[in-house]
Amino acid sequence: xxxxxxxxxxxxxxxxxxxxxxxxxxxxxxxxxxxxxxxxxxxxxxxxxxxxxxxxxxxxxxxxxxxxxxxxxxxxxxxxxxxxxxxxxxxxxxxxxxxxxxxxxxxxxxxxxxxxxxxxxxxxxxxxxxxxxxxxxxxxxxxxxxxxxxxxxxxxxxxxxxxxxxxxxxxxxxxxxxxxxxxxxxxxxxxxxxxxxxxxxxxxxxxxxxxxxxxxxxxxxxxxxxxxxxxxxxxxxxxxxxxxxxxxxxxxxxxxxxxxxxxxxxxxxxxxxxxxxxxxxxxxxxxxxxxxxxxxxxxxxxxxxxxxxxxxxxxxxxxxxxxxxxxxxxxxxxxxxxxxxxxxxxxxxxxxxxxxxxxxxxxxxxxxxxxxxxxxxxxxxxxxxxxxxxxxxxxxxxxxxxxxxxxxxxxxxxxxxxxxxxxxxxxxxxxxxxxxxxxxxxxxxxxxxxxxxxxxxxxxxxxxxxxxxxxxxxxxxxxxxxxxxxxxxxxxxxxxxxxxx
Amino acid sequence: xxxxxxxxxxxxxxxxxxxxxxxxxxxxxxxxxxxxxxxxxxxxxxxxxxxxxxxxxxxxxxxxxxxxxxxxxxxxxxxxxxxxxxxxxxxxxxxxxxxxxxxxxxxxxxxxxxxxxxxxxxxxxxxxxxxxxxxxxxxxxxxxxxxxxxxxxxxxxxxxxxxxxxxxxxxxxxxxxxxxxxxxxxxxxxxxxxxxxxxxxxxxxxxxxxxxxxxxxxxxxxxxxxxxxxxxxxxxxxxxxxxxxxxxxxxxxxxxxxxxxxxxxxxxxxxxxxxxxxxxxxxxxxxxxxxxxxxxxxxxxxxxxxxxxxxxxxxxxxxxxx
Numbered sequence: 001x002x003x004x005x006x007x008x009x010x011x012x013x014x015x016x017x018x019x020x021x022x023x024x025x026x027x028x029x030x031x032x033x034x035x036x037x038x039x040x041x042x043x044x045x046x047x048x049x050x051x052x053x054x055x056x057x058x059x060x061x062x063x064x065x066x067x068x069x070x071x072x073x074x075x076x077x078x079x080x081x082x083x084x085x086x087x088x089x090x091x092x093x094x095x096x097x098x099x100x101x102x103x104x105x106x107x108x109x110x111x112x113x114x115x116x117x118x119x120x121x122x123x124x125x126x127x128x129x130x131x132x133x134x135x136x137x138x139x140x141x142x143x144x145x146x147x148x149x150x151x152x153x154x155x156x157x158x159x160x161x162x163x164x165x166x167x168x169x170x171x172x173x174x175x176x177x178x179x180x181x182x183x184x185x186x187x188x189x190x191x192x193x194x195x196x197x198x199x200x201x202x203x204x205x206x207x208x209x210x211x212x213x214x215x216x217x218x219x220x221x222x223x224x225x226x227x228x229x230x231x232x233x234x235x236x237x238x239x240x241x242x243x244x245x246x247x248x249x250x251x252x253x254x255x256x257x258x259x260x261x262x263x264x265x266x267x268x269x270x271x272x273x274x275x276x277x278x279x280x281x282x283x284x285x286x287x288x289x290x291x292x293x294x295x296x297x298x299x300x301x302x303x304x305x306x307x308x309x310x311x312x313x314x315x316x317x318x319x320x321x322x323x324x325x326x327x328x329x330x331x332x333x334x335x336x337x338x339x340x341x342x343x344x345x346x347x348x349x350x351x352x353x354x355x356x357x358x359x360x361x362x363x364x365x366x367x368x369x370x371x372x373x374x375x376x377x378x379x380x381x382x383x384x385x386x387x388x389x390x391x392x393x394x395x396x397x398x399x400x401x402x403x404x405x406x407x408x409x410x411x412x413x414x415x416x417x418x419x420x421x422x423x424x425x426x427x428x429x430x431x432x433x434x435x436x437x438x439x440x441x442x443x444x445x446x447x448x449x450x451x452x453x454x455x456x457x458x459x460x461x462x463x464x465x466x467x468x469x470x471x472x473x474x475x476x477x478x479x480x481x482x483x484x485x486x487x488x489x490x491x492x493x494x495x496x497x498x499x500x501x
Numbered sequence: 502x503x504x505x506x507x508x509x510x511x512x513x514x515x516x517x518x519x520x521x522x523x524x525x526x527x528x529x530x531x532x533x534x535x536x537x538x539x540x541x542x543x544x545x546x547x548x549x550x551x552x553x554x555x556x557x558x559x560x561x562x563x564x565x566x567x568x569x570x571x572x573x574x575x576x577x578x579x580x581x582x583x584x585x586x587x588x589x590x591x592x593x594x595x596x597x598x599x600x601x602x603x604x605x606x607x608x609x610x611x612x613x614x615x616x617x618x619x620x621x622x623x624x625x626x627x628x629x630x631x632x633x634x635x636x637x638x639x640x641x642x643x644x645x646x647x648x649x650x651x652x653x654x655x656x657x658x659x660x661x662x663x664x665x666x667x668x669x670x671x672x673x674x675x676x677x678x679x680x681x682x683x684x685x686x687x688x689x690x691x692x693x694x695x696x697x698x699x700x701x702x703x704x705x706x707x708x709x710x711x712x713x714x715x716x717x718x719x720x721x722x723x724x725x726x727x728x729x730x731x732x733x734x735x736x737x738x739x740x741x742x743x744x745x746x747x748x749x750x751x752x753x754x755x756x757x758x759x760x761x762x763x764x765x766x767x768x769x770x771x772x773x774x775x776x777x778x779x780x781x782x783x784x785x786x787x788x789x790x791x792x793x794x795x796x797x798x799x800x801x802x803x804x805x806x807x808x809x810x811x812x813x814x815x816x817x818x819x820x821x822x823x
Contacts, residue, residue, distance in 0.1 A: 043543040046552055050780060137718075140699040181575070183684045186660030186821065188574075195574030195581060195608070318693075318712060331549045334787045340712060404542075404572055445686075452683045453654060453699050 007353020010055060011361055019056050020358050023063025024365040028373075030064070031071020032083040033399065037204075038068030039325040040402070046332055054336035055351055059358030061332050062312075065325045066362040069268055069304050070114040070370065074377055077106045077297070079392050081212035081399070085203045086268035086304040089276040091211050092431050093289060093296030100292055107377060108237035109294050110301045111370030113250050117302030118363040120254040121261065121309025126356050129317045136314050139263055141449035142461055146470035147263075148442040151270075153474045154277040155436065161429045169428050173436020176201055177444070184448045196408035203269065205400040205413035206437065210430040212396045213417025216389045218424060237371065238294070246298035249279040257303030261310020268304040268311070273435055275303030281477070290429060309359065316340050316352065530590055530764050531564040537754075538569045539595045540579040550623055550752050550784075551595045557778035562771035575659075576600035580612040588757055590764035593620065593772075597752045598663040598808055605813050606661070606822055612757065614809060619801040620765060621772045622753035624785065625794045627726035628667050628704040629733065633695040634718045636702075641722045641742050644702065648677040653701040655680045656691035664704045666815040667725065667748035671704070675744045695719055706750055707732055707789035725749070732789050749791075751808075753801050769798050 010016045030041045042061050049057035072084030077094030090110060097106040139147075155170035156163040179190045180200030191197040253275040260271040279299030280289045289296050315326040317340070333340055338348060400413035420430050454460040461467050476483070537555070541547035548570060555566045571579040576599050586592040594600075596617065604614045630644070638644040647653070657665040665682060672680045683700060685691050688709035694700045695710070696718045707730065713719035714733075721736045725748040729738055739746045754772055756765060775781065776795045785794050816822035 040543050043548065043552070046549070050556060137693055137697045140694050140697045181659065183659055183686065195577035195610075196572075198574040198577070199572055327545075328543075328549075334708075334784075344712075405569060406571070406573075406578070449683055449685070452681060 004349075004353050006350045007355075008357050010059070010354045011357055016056060016059060016358070017361070019052075019060050020063045020361045021365060023060040024067040024362045025369070027064040027067025027362070028071040028074075028366055028369060031068035031087075032074040033395075037084050037325075038065050039328060041068070042325055042328040042332075046328060049332055050336075054333070054338055055354040055358075057332055057336060058329065058351075058355050061325075061329045062355055062359045063362035063365075065329065066118055066305070066308050066359055067366045068325075069308055070111065070118075070301075070366050072304075073110040073114065073297075073301055074107065076211075077110060078103060078377060079212065079388070080215040081392060081396060082207050084268075085207055086272050086307070087300075088207045088211070088269065088434055089272040089300035089431070090297055092276065092429075093291070093293045095211075095215070096290070096292035097294070097297070102236070102292070103377070104236045105238050105242065105294065106297055108371060109242060109246060109297050111367055112238070112243065113246065113253075113298040113301040114305040114370075115363050115367045116250050117254040117257055118305035118308060119360060120302075121258040121306040122356055122359045122363065123309075124258050125309045125312055125316075125359075126353075129313045136262060136318060138466060141446040141453060142464050143466045143470070144263075144442060145446035145450050146461075146467040146474075148439045148446060150470050150474045150477075151274050151277070151435065151439045152443060153478050154274075154281070155432050161427050165428050166432045169423065169430070170432035170436040173433040174440035174443070175436075176206075176433070177437050177440025183445050194408060196404070196406050200441065201412055201437065202400075202404065202409050203437070205409040206416050207434065208396045208400050209413040209416025210420040210433065212392055213414060214420025214424055214430070216393055216396075217417065217421040219385055219389050222385070242294055246295050248282065249295045249299040250302045252278060252282060253299040253301075253303040254306045257306030258310040260303070261307030262313045268307040270438055271307035271310075272300035272304040273438060276300045276431075277435075290431070305363070312355075312359070316344060316355070530767060531562060533591055534565040534567050535562065535590075535768075536567055536569050536586070536592045537595055538571055538579050538583050538592060540572060540576040540597075540600065541570065542572045543570055547595055547597060547752055553781050553784040554623060554772065554776055556775075556780045558771065558775035561774040561778075562768070574603070574608060575662075576603040577608045577610060580604075580609045583757055584611045588759040590756065590760050590768060592756070593768060594755050594757075595623065595752060596755050597750065598812070601805065601808055602661060602663070602666075602812055602816065605809065605816055616758045617755045617805060618758055618760065618765060619805050620754040620756060620769050620798055621776070622751065622794060622796045622801040622804065623776060624750075624752045624790045626706040626708070626750040626788075626790045627724055627730060628664060628748040628750065629707055629710075629721045629725065629730075629736070630671070630702055630723040631695060631705050631710055631714075631719050631721050632702045633698055633700070634720060635698055636720070638702075638722070639720070641737060644722055645675055645677065645742070648672070648675070648680075648701075650678070652678045652681050654683055654699075656683050656685050656694055656700045656703040658687065658691075659684050661816065661819065661821045663748075663750055666812065666819070667704050667746075669819060670748065670811075670815060671725070671739075671744070671746055674746050692719065704748065711789055726791070730789075730791070751804065753805075755805075765798070773797055 026041065027038060031038060042064055049060060052060065068084060069086055072082055072087030073090045073094065075081045075083040076087040076091040077098050080091050080095040082088040082091050094106045094110065097103070156167045177200070179197060180188070181198045182189050188198050256275050256278060257271040260274060261268065276296065276299055279295055280286060283289070283295050285293060285295065311326050315330050330340060338344070338351065344352065396413065397410055400409045401407065423430060450461065451458065537551045539547050539551050548568065551568050558566050569582065571582045579594060580600070583592055583594050603609055604612065630641070632638055632644065638647060655668045657668055668680055668682060685694070688705055691700070691703045691705060692710045692713055695703055696713060704725070710719045714721055721733050723742065724730050724733060724736050724738050725746055726738055727747055730736070756768070773795060785792065813822070
């Protein structure tokens with residue numbers, strides 16, 4: 001308890017609050033810019049943090065991490081360009097809302113949902129880190145395989161087009177996931193001698209192309225049409241009714257996002273995609289999704305920020321980073337002479353509580369920022385299209401080039417812009433492609449690893465309780481429509497029989 | 502134009518070129534920021550090594566340094582980029598054995614085996630055989646005895662990587678059954694699966710599993726280094742149990758052939774000096790790497806040549822290199 005209070009006391013120190021504030025503002029900005037992500041920024045600033053005290057340096061990096069995940073949603077909503085891969089699911093519904101003139105409502109919901117998810121996960125981190133840390137060990141390749149299958153079982157339902165079209169796009173995404181070095185054999189697949197492709201297709205260029213460039217091409221065809229500008233309603237923040245409507249989505253996704261974040265191999269992007277599926281599955285208003293459903297923003301945004309706190313669990317409790325950014329935070333800790341691991345909770349509790357306090361503070365700071373700035377940012381949607389979209393193109397090219405300083409990524413982005421445009425012309429939703437790309441790699445690798453571990457006896461999958469549970473849930477969700485029909489039929493005939501008596 | 506005028510012009514032009522060359526040679530080095538090319542993504546182990554070196558380097562080299570992360574193709578992309586830059590000492594590479602294996606497989610583009618000139622070694626991280634705490638093998642002898650009767654499952658990073666070659670080499674030298682290699686994306690995943698009991702063993706660097714070792718969740722059985730590690734005083738070296746094997750993950754700086762000799766010397770002095778600074782040495786210590794990591798050009802070059810020899814044989818025996 002003393003340690004807890006000592007940790008919280010940093011929030012009374014003006015220098016520390018300044019550091020956290022700086023980290024948060026910086027995080028929101030780099031999160032919103034497609035070319036800069038939280039991890040790149042953290043790595044660039046790592047040498048600077050060495051000169052700070054351990055607590056200040058981790059508070060700074062932690063604040064960047066928390067805020068960057070929220071920042072990604074700003075550009076996703078306003079210009080259909082996820083600033084961070086974890087915000088890709090937010091664009092599915094956020095951008096249609098902005099086109100309708102409800103940018104403020106969408107940004108406001110993203111802010112609140114992000115903060116609730118983020119704060120929930122920090123509390124989980126405080127209370128349960130040492131306990132949850134052990135859960136990570138029970139997830140080996142077979143368990144990840146079952147989880148990925150569960151995610152893929154939703155392919156037909158994610159996205160706004162028909163089930164069959166979604167499945168086709170999803171399968172295409174899985175196919176694209178095979179590009180690059182095959183982990184099992186060390187052979188390059190479908191790279192055509194381009195070394196940059198051996199790491200697989202970069203998620204950032206693919207997303208920027210699919211969303212931003214394809215939107216740009218769509219807009220080019222609409223330049224003659226003078227859209228009706230709904231100037232004032234763009235600034236409107238969400239109403240209480242909106243929050244009530246999204247409460248379920250935020251609650252569910254906060255829990256789910258935290259859990260997925262804790263698993264060492266999965267990050268905020270996967271958390272957001274899976275939560276988008278689940279939000280849709282449990283929503284009363286399924287038909288709104290993909291056309292501007294406010295729940296479709298609340299779910300993934302709560303989840304990707306919850307994954308931040310979640311991924312700090314294995315980082316601090318096991319010394320195993322759950323994402324690129326936590327890998328840098330880990331390095332930052334090591335340089336400061338702090339070795340993360342189970343012993344850390346006994347040896348340096350004050351430092352840990354200071355980290356938790358700074359993450360909480362960061363989540364609160366960007367709420368204030370987000371709600372104030374939402375009105376300001378929402379004005380972006382009032383810029384005439386002929387000026388806005390060329391700007392987005394420049395932005396997107398810089399964004400795709402930035403992370404790896406590679407022109408190959410720019411070509412990948414432009415190609416996916418064309419692919420995305422063709423898909424949209426013929427009524428295919430891009431969402432399943434992203435799902436397939438992210439989960440395809442995971443399914444393939446974990447299946448092969450599992451079979452090696454099981455000596456190629458696939459029946460051994462059924463000796464793992466977590467795997468069996470996930471398979472059962474998957475089977476139920478696939479068969480849900482028939483089951484529902486069967487149950488309805490059974491109750492109907494029972495009622496008829498009762499009436500006959 | 503008469504002939505003698507042509508001669509004069511040619512002479513004059515020749516003199517001008519010579520003069521320009523002389524000026525070029527006397528031009529101060531470094532005259533612009535030095536680029537450090539790495540194959541690791543931002544935040545990867547090699548990237549962090551580069552950034553730690555850079556903290557104190559501007560003072561020693563009298564110029565700024567920037568990292569160029571050229572990921573892709575296990576180093577191929579970084580070779581491609583380095584080859585496209587002028588060989589004037591303003592581009593240095595931070596290489597690992599991965600780069601050397603990539604060269605051996607002929608995937609270095611225009612860069613061939615023998616085109617690398619070592620400047621200074623940056624880190625030396627011995628490989629350690631580790632098992633999960635619930636593993637039935639308590640000592641190195643237990644493990645080796647069991648591995649002579651069945652194939653052990655080892656977690657490694659990708660096929661043809663440094664630790665994969667080390668696993669195969671260890672198995673050959675100790676006379677074990679052919680190991681089953683399960684590739685993973687990174688060391689963190691391997692540690693989780695060791696503790697979770699999905700793998701029999703793995704060759705890892707100490708830092709990758711330090712917190713699990715301290716929490717008694719992972720046991721270190723053999724250190725593949727010339728001498729015992731300070732951080733693992735109980736763990737025998739491979740030589741002590743009668744297996745002559747030394748494996749480590751090594752990183753170091755290099756330039757491509759054609760860089761002027763005097764500049765290589767300046768780079769060597771500057772880099773060694775900055776890596777002997779407190780910040781870099783603290784980083785070595787805290788990440789469990791050997792204290793004698795930083796060595797100069799002669800030793801590092803000898804090590805590169807040695808590895809190219811053994812790596813070539815290993816790749817051939819794995820069937821990766823025809």
